[in-house]
Amino acid sequence: MIDSDLDPTFQSHAPGYWPAEAMNDWNDPKWQLRNRVDSLTDLEARLELTDVERAGVLLAGHKLAMAITPHFFNLIDREDPNCPIRRQIIPRIEEGWNAPEELSDPCGEDSHMPVPGLVHRYPDRVLFLVTDRCASYCRYCTRSRVVSGVGEQHLETQWEKAFQYIERTPQIRDVLLSGGDPLLFSDDRLDRILTRLRAIPHIQFVRIGSRIPIFLPQRITPELCAMLKKHHPLFISIHSNHPRELTSEVRDALGRLADAGIPLGNQSVLLRGVNDSVEVQRALVQKLLICRVRPYYLYQCDLINGSSHLRTPVAEGVSIIEGLRGHTTGYAIPQFVIDGPGGGGKIPINPNYLIDSTPDSVTLRNYEGRVFEYPNPSQALVSVLDKLHAEAMNGRCC
Ligand SMILES: *Cc1c(COP(=O)(O)O)cnc(C)c1O
Numbered sequence: 252m253i254d255s256d257l258d259p260t261f262q263s264h265a266p267g268y269w270p271a272e273a274m275n276d277w278n279d280p281k282w283q284l285r286n287r288v289d290s291l292t293d294l295e296a297r298l299e300l301t302d303v304e305r306a307g308v309l310l311a312g313h314k315l316a317m318a319i320t321p322h323f324f325n326l327i328d329r330e331d332p333n334c335p336i337r338r339q340i341i342p343r344i345e346e347g348w349n350a351p352e353e354l355s356d357p358c359g360e361d362s363h364m365p366v367p368g369l370v371h372r373y374p375d376r377v378l379f380l381v382t383d384r385c386a387s388y389c390r391y392c393t394r395s396r397v398v399s400g401v402g403e404q405h406l407e408t409q410w411e412k413a414f415q416y417i418e419r420t421p422q423i424r425d426v427l428l429s430g431g432d433p434l435l436f437s438d439d440r441l442d443r444i445l446t447r448l449r450a451i452p453h454i455q456f457v458r459i460g461s462r463i464p465i466f467l468p469q470r471i472t473p474e475l476c477a478m479l480k481k482h483h484p485l486f487i488s489i490h491s492n493h494p495r496e497l498t499s500e501v502r503d504a505l506g507r508l509a510d511a512g513i514p515l516g517n518q519s520v521l522l523r524g525v526n527d528s529v530e531v532q533r534a535l536v537q538k539l540l541i542c543r544v545r546p547y548y549l550y551q552c553d554l555i556n557g558s559s560h561l562r563t564p565v566a567e568g569v570s571i572i573e574g575l576r577g578h579t580t581g582y583a584i585p586q587f588v589i590d591g592p593g594g595g596g597k598i599p600i601n602p603n604y605l606i607d608s609t610p611d612s613v614t615l616r617n618y619e620g621r622v623f624e625y626p627n628p629s630q631a632l633v634s635v636l637d638k639l640h641a642e643a644m645n646g647r648c649c
Pocket of ligand 1: 370372373376377427
């Protein structure tokens, strides 16, 4: 952590590790993608690696590719081998070690696909995996089995079949586009996908899950926002884990999306050594509100292969929520969830504020630990009142 991580300030980190001339192209998203750090040579030219990281980078080529946009790379603190940005995107040798409880498909998605690329787990909504590529790769990716294209499995979205399944399934009212990162598509391609979905009468709501506003804020152009705006109601869930990720460029990109009328939520993953403290989480969620983003979910890290070094005990998440509730704005508090291993879906986990419950009353504690009793309505009184009401109604009718 660096001191400014806990300040609600927005900084630019450009050009950082790049020469000043790079600033000529800095705001071009294509330049950012072309200049991603994606090889050991690139990485070592900029940063002194530890042995654990060097071995991790070599392994990544067979598991989940490494790629880091210059914009995001600049958030790395050169001086700090435990930098919270570094832990999210620079591979480590621990990724090669699979704990017995870990899985390649921790959320059991493959078994819930009526059509390849379309996950239908909940009754009224689907998860549509539209691409296997991202602007940068998170080392704890829950979909690393298919994302980045170097693993053993490949994403083979059947576009026409997926659209037809949604068209003929009227229970589906909500489509979530994810992947991979849908905002890597061109404006035209996204426009065509959204137009096709919007033409389905039972689709009430579309959302996009994307880390592009954090990895590549340059992609959030006025043209993209103008196109998205045609497809309301459209929500976007971003993915930010640490307050340092909210730079001035990111704040401005999020502002453009919000100005286009797109409600923004944030999904973060609780990660050891990245954001596993109340202090960092409080700074993150408060800064998100300044960026007009409502914290939505805080995920317990999925049991993805090679994630032991990034996972925290479940109690840690509960105590973080306890440290936020009451202590900061209610809007800033995400729901802590665990995706039930093997396909249980998102299960909310909350601190316990209900100490006791009887038919007559409940005993509660508040955020300061003070105890309160709230009585239920008296059943005897309710029946007397209902009877009086019935009699009065009878009197009026007859
Ligand atoms: C997360 C998820 C959704 C969306 O869940 P919400 O709680 O509505 O945000 C839908 N389908 C799948 C398979 C998911 O994993």
